Amino acid sequence: MTPDTLRAHLLAWYDAQARDLAWRAGPKAGWRQDPYKVWLSEVMLQQTTVPHATPYFLKFTARWPTVSDLAAAPDEEVMAAWAGLGYYARARNLLKCARAVAQDHDGVFPDTEEGLRALPGLGPYTAAAVAAIAFDRPANVVDGNVERVMSRLYAVEAPLPDSKPELKALAADLVRDDRPGDWAQALMDLGATVCRPKSPLCERCPVSEACAGLATGAPETYPRKTKKAERPRRYGVAYLLTRGDQIALVRRPPKGLLGGMLALPTSDWRDRPWGAAEAVAAAPAVLDWRSAGEIEHVFTHFSLTLTVLRAEGAADEVIWSPRRDLDGLPSVFLKAAKAGLTSLL
DNA sequence: TAGCCGTGGGC
DNA sequence: TGCCCAAGGCT
Incomplete structure (x- = not known):
């Protein structure tokens, strides 16, 4: 299967199966997403599950509807609102970022991956995700889902985290100028709902025909991982x-x-x-x-x-x-x- | 660069 | 129970 055929299969699947998430503007491709909501959701979703982040996203957007509203909020209120979501450096950087956007960018998010990457709390993943989803830039959006999908699709034997550059390069080969925001979300939806960490649903996968991991007979064993140190x-x-x-x-x-x-x-x-x-x-x-x-x-x-x-x-x-x-x-x-x-x- | 940094759910 | 896991970033 050629890369473009693989893309077509996955995008068609996404058009039919996209998850209904609180921060998604609407079901139709091309709907303009609010960069503030895309950014806020992406930060909340860092190392955090959708069910855990969703009520926080709704609370934040109801209380602070725009990035300028958030920028004007007192530190204590934002930290208290974040309580329970974990990784509290995210909340501190969230405020720093909101204030940088409000003060240095007239309340408007930069619309390029490079510009976004310069903001506090936006690393390689989040900058690429906001660029792709909010601004339809052809960014290579690589998170844990994408790494897992790539490792299975190409049966990558090298273990994480050493294999990260290889997996990122494999993902880059599939990025096109056509529908980059949908492509990023399609890959992540596939990883979250079908190409799951445990018990993947390969019979429902739109690209199983192209999957080298499935061909090995044990797709769930990818990605390989090095053992973790024990917790004191x-x-x-x-x-x-x-x-x-x-x-x-x-x-x-x-x-x-x-x-x-x-x-x-x-x-x-x-x-x-x-x-x-x-x-x-x-x-x-x-x-x-x-x-x-x-x-x-x-x-x-x-x-x-x-x-x-x-x-x-x-x-x-x-x-x-x-x-x-x-x-x-x-x-x-x-x-x-x-x-x-x-x-x- | 590898260690630090939360939480809750699934099995 | 203990381990794994979830849309990572910072230093």
């Missing part, structure tokens, strides 16, 4: 300090893990458990701290066991917040706060 465990203490109907929160430093987010006060997170006495000694105030549970949380590169201690009283340099308004907390602290608040004292 860390231990910490979270302090649930209440004052009547309020709870003490802190703002984490702007960079690093959960940077810029509201949080419960915590001890250091180290590689051995905390004893009761040292946990109390590390508390933000001298109070009658009592055990209030324990939670488990998994981050990308370590697992965390968080012991929750609870006390009633006062402390310096904390942000008092209503107990019932914990929506702005990252999931790990929401989990710890709920565990502590529901524990019997």
